[in-house]
Every structure is written in structure tokens, then in C-alpha cells.
Amino acid sequence: MLDPQLLRNDPEYVKKAMQRHGADLDVDLITALETRRKAIQVKTQTLQNERNTSAKSIGIAKSKGEDIQPLLDSVSQLGDELKAAEADLNDIQAQMQSIQYALPNILSDDVPTGKDEEQNIELRKWGSIPNFDFDVKDHVDLGQSLSGIDFEAGAKIAGARFVTLSGSLARLQRALTQFMLDTHIDQHGYREAYVPYLVNKDSLFGTGQLPKFEEDLFKMSGDSPYYLIPTAEVPVTNLVRDAIINADKMPLKYVAHTPCFRSEAGAYGRDMRGMIRQHQFEKVELVQIVKADESERLHEELTQHAENILQALNLPYRLMLLCSGDTGFSATKTYDLEVWLPGQDSYREISSCSNFNDFQARRLKARWRNPETGKPELVHTINGSGLAVGRTLIAVMENYQQADGSIKVPDVLKPYMGAIETITL
């Protein structure tokens, strides 16, 4: 959520900022609503003041044993007037809120303007793309010939975009998860968090998935519905909802491993082959709660933490700066890490690291207390995948494949794989 003051005081600026996002803002409507809001709010508060003052004097008069009937008569019509004013105010504030909630974050100045992922900028590349002296298989063929990946079983048990893993490949995915968690905890100073996989509306509102992106979520109906988390970002970031954090605790750095659930509405036909785009997948997520003046630096640092995993696994990747059109709703700036997939002969997203500035914090009412002023200030939130485990599994399979269809276990994963050095049928 944007600063309401900014929207009010400089709607033209906000309009320009929204245009980079492909969103429009009706400045005349905002101005008109704001004018009405001001008048009605002042009126309402004046009436409230009148009511409070008379109630107080009635109390005083009564305690002195005076006749209060004349005072009661004088406020008899106040109640209705006040009720009407309050209803008006609620109505107009609801209107303004629904506009505000639908506005995306203002993009950082260094985010390039562009329409879609074609205009993203490659900032750097790491690793060398492997040369195979045999016909490269993708993870689907590899997995099926190793009897470790079964899409038919996934479809039978649940439906399209579900998969089952078994045997050493299932273990490899678990090994990746453990390796990522341990690295972030031991090397990068994160605190592990275990969190609910079902969350309420308030949490999803706080991180920006609601109200605008409900169709991307799996919802369990009910009076107060639960939603399956699309990312651990939601429950982990909501740890600080409605909280004022002590300065000495900052920055907070959490790592969590969770499954993620996405409806993939609007992705019909995309990535139907393989386990690139699933309704359910594993992810290790990094979340940082930081002071405003640290968020840029720590965003870089968090991205590096994700890169360290790819480097430890010796997986070639590139770092992309997302252009305006490809940057998500809540982010001010996003880096994507794209891993090389030999089976697709291309780079594919494996991590997305975003700085949200105070956009989520304002929705979450997440603040820290600045000891200099003694006052609470909004935190900045940063998060990134570190990494998407399912896609990392694919990347390891395809990059570590051998001529006979077996898969070498990366060195750093060996401690997690028992005696297995190579995955074979």
C-alpha cells in the first residue's frame, strides 16, 4: 500500500508512477474524493466532539444532583446527525481504500521501463554452460527412466500439474532442501521458521496477494476461509504484522522451507511438460525485516545468499533485473536468478528476490522503534527464494546427467545422500 498522504498530496506523481506499471489513476476522482473526505471528516469529528462535551457536562450535572433533562433535550437530535455523518465518512473512506489497495508499489528509479520479460536486463552471468558429448535429456525423460518421477501418478492422485517423486530423486529433493536451509542458517545468519501452510485473509492482505490476486490462490471455503500459501513469504512476513520491533533485533532474517500452492490460473498451456510449473512445489524462502536505510544494501545481500546456493551446486545461472512490466505488484525492485536448464536449452527462473520498501509494512502495520526519536517507523521488507527446490532438482538432474542416464550427486549434497554418489535405476 502506498502512503495515503502521497496519493492525496501529489496524485499526479502517483499517476506517473502507476503508468510505468501499466496501471492508471483517475486524478480527478482522487481529488474529488479527497475534498469530500476532508469536509465529512471534519464535520464528523466536530459532531463527535459536541457529543463528548455534552455527555461530560451531563455527567457533571448529574453528580451535582442538578436537573439534567434540559441538557438531554438539547442533544436529542445529535445522535442521528452523527450517525449519518459517520456512515458518510465510512463510505468515502471505503471508496478511497479500495482504490489504494489496488495500486501497485512505486518502482525504484533504476528499474528499466519495459513491457514484459523480453525487456528484462541481464546484469551478470555465472558458471559455464556444460558441453555434453551425448544427446541431452530433459528432467522428464531422465526422471522417468530412473523411475523417480511419475506425472501419471500425480495426475491420478490429484490432477494436472501434480507430480510424484520416489526413491533417490525424492531424497535428492530433500537433500537440496536441507542443504539450502543449513547454508542459510549457518553461513548467512538466518533464523529458521516453521509456519502454517494455511493462512487467513488478513495475512494475504498484508503481503499484497489480496484483494487483487485471489484467483491465483487455492481457497478453502468457509465463513472465515483459509488459503493455501502461494509462498512462505506470506506466513513468515506476517510474523511481524501489528508488531513494533526493538531496534536491537533489527534486521530480522528468517528462512523457512514450505510447500507452495498456486492455482496457475491464466497459465493454461504454459510449461505443461515436466515439473517446471506445478500446483504444489517446495521452496526455501528468505525473508528480511529491515530498517528503511538498509533495504537496498540488504536486498543485494539477500540476492547474493540465493546465488551462493547456485554456486555451491555449481549450476550456471544469470542475474536479471526485471523491467517495470515484469515486476510484481508489491515490489519496488526485483532480481530474478535464472538457472541454465540443458533440457530446455535456456535459462529459467529459479529465484525471485524483491525489495518491497514499506509497501507491505504499511499494510501489515509492521514497525520498528527508532531509539533516536523513540517513535515507531515502518520497516522495509525483502524476500527471495533461496531457492525454489523443485526447479533446483530439475537443474541438478539436467546439469549433472551422464551418458547412461544416471545423475551424479553434487559434492555439497553428498552428506545428505547417504552413500549414494550417483543416482541410477
Add this chain to the structure above:
RNA sequence: GGAGGGAUGGCAGAGCGGUUGAAUGCACUAGUCUUGAAAACUAGCAUGGUUUAACGACCAUCCAGGGUUCGAAUCCCUGUCCCUCCA
């Protein structure tokens, strides 16, 4: 499954429907005292919003949402969460 009790400021914990945004203690901040520290004493210390050039004034908030009332932390209803006891 049945019966009760509770939710109040960073924490603990008071609060007959009436100048209660809220006693008190702890914590915290500043000061006095001290060579320094501790102790003691003094003062300050919730959050959000409206309005103002500013000082300030005002409004809202005692789990959430409704209701009763001139007036609600306090009474009523609904919900959420916590706890205790019985089976």
C-alpha cells in the same frame, strides 16, 4: 462431549456506566546524588488519524464486529483466541 474463567499500554496488573487514554508495579529515557556504578529521589514515557505555518486543539483505539445509552474498558449479542475443571 459437558461446565466455567479470561483477553486492558513494552511486560505484569487495577478499573461502582459519568472530566478513565486508563491506577499501580516493572522495564525504558532524562535529571539529582556518586570518583564511577548500584541504590534512592525527581520528571517523562501508548498507537493511529484530522486540523494548524507552528504551539496546540480535536477524533478514534482497552481481542474483533454489532447493539443499548446523552455517555461504554465497564451492560447485551455474535465471533476469534487463551485458560481451568468435569467426563
